[in-house]
Amino acid sequence: MAEKLAEKAVDITPIQQFLYCSTPQAWLEHALSDFDALLIDHAHCEKKAAATAVKLMFRYPEHIDLLKKLSQLIREEVLHFEQVLEFIEQQNIKYRAIRPSRYAAGLHQFVSKDEPQRLIDGLIIGGIIEARSCERFHALVPYLKDTYPELAKYYRFLLKSESRHFMDYIELAKQYSKDPIESRLDFFLSKEKELIESPDPLFRFHSGVPV
Helix, strand or coil, rough: CCCCCCCCCCCCHHHHCCCCCCCHHHHHHHHHHHHHHHHHHHHHHHHHHHHHHHHHHHHHCCCHHHHHHHHHHHHHHHHHHHHHHHHHHHCCCCCCHHHHHHHHHHHHHHCCCCCCCHHHHHHHHHHHHHHHHHHHHHHHHHCCCCHHHHHHHHHHHHHHHHHHHHHHHHHHHHCCCCCCEEEEEEEHHHHHHHHHEECCCCCCCCCCCCC
């Protein structure tokens, strides 16, 4: 883990207002009881975030602003993966492949098959996932600060980049859409709320209420 992490206060109020619900208390209380899964899936999420951005860059090479913003995002996500992996090793946790949560697939199933809406929907979902990640990092800090103070510090450190990634995705969606995106935002945020607040048998970083 990086030894010196800047801990400047980050206001995530815009993200909390953007999302249609907060992380359920039951999920937060369960997180420490399944700490290995939390960290392993967090690492997988960082890796998948980079991979998703790479796919978008290859699929839409004509969008220069997208290429610029996502190339920076990819660098940061890969660095975060390395940092989380380092913490996993420090905790003597065995990093391994695990079954993904229903979360991302539950959102992507509604993506339009037609362009340019396919791009817009993908960018909106990217923004929602980054927003939820930021909201969860922030919500986890009080639960981690006594038992895992270094991880709590790291999650506070991540708030700035995750909130910027959220804004980048949403701004790109607005830029490349010919029409206002509010109705699609409302649709996907409503679906995201259902995934977060409904019972979920598989605990993961973006899972719903543990059962």
